[in-house]
Amino acid sequence: MVGKDAAAKLRSVPLSNYTIRRRIEDMSADIKSQLLERLRGSKFAVQLDESTDVSGSAQLIALVRYPWEGRIQEDFLFCQELTGRATGEEIFNVIDMFMETGNVSWENCIAICTDGASCHDRTQ
Template sequence: MFPDSKITQGFQCGRTKTTAVPGELSADQQKTLVVRMQKGPFSISTDGSNHTAGDKQFPLMVRTVGENLTVQSELLAVPTCKGSATGEAIFTLIADVKERNNIPWTNCVALGCDNASVMTGVKKGVIAFMKGQQPNMYLAGCTLHLAHIAAEKGANTLPFLPSELLTDMYYYLQHF
């Protein structure tokens, strides 16, 4: 990688070291994230993987306020839901990660998620269980999901396929 450097010519990095380096770097990043979550407000967002069978992963993205009032978005964890991904099961995944890291519920100000009832349901959705721990929490449903659905429905009413129009435009402009 660095053929002109005498220092790096003797460097070797096999599978074990290559695997360990990102793990150690992410552990340091996670520690600083957890400290910010313990001390100040944060929002947490998640969306399940699209696997139709088996376990589903729920990456937990967190937004905090960092130095100089900068908003930082970072990955906290990627817990796996074994079995049915109910609102209670997903809530339990989030709660377990928070408890392992001693993060208080009072600092959690919002849940970001898609608009599925398993997430937004007022009785058995993830937000319902989270509001049981932090009643002042805000639900930040995903406007991108709604925009995507609206665009998809609108495109389905067109008398042609948008992909065909784009292809025709590409070939037309290619000759200029």
């Protein structure tokens, strides 16, 4: 369909598992870097949900909304396993660590939205 020259160029592109994995990791890091840069320069709101995966591990999912180029943008912020109990304190610690690692100021966070489910000690 594209000709012999184009086919030869496509064959020269490395497609090993390592190469593909590295490219995906590089793209992911670039997207995360761009998002964190946007959050450092604007006000934003975070939406949280805690869910249990098929292995029984609690996962915290965070979405973020912020103004960008005259529109409200919504992006996936992170998904992080909750290693301890899914208490409000544990959830805060996960978010706080993400903010600190990403050098994002809490002063830019204007709202946090949850599903309203209570946080309690699951060991009792």
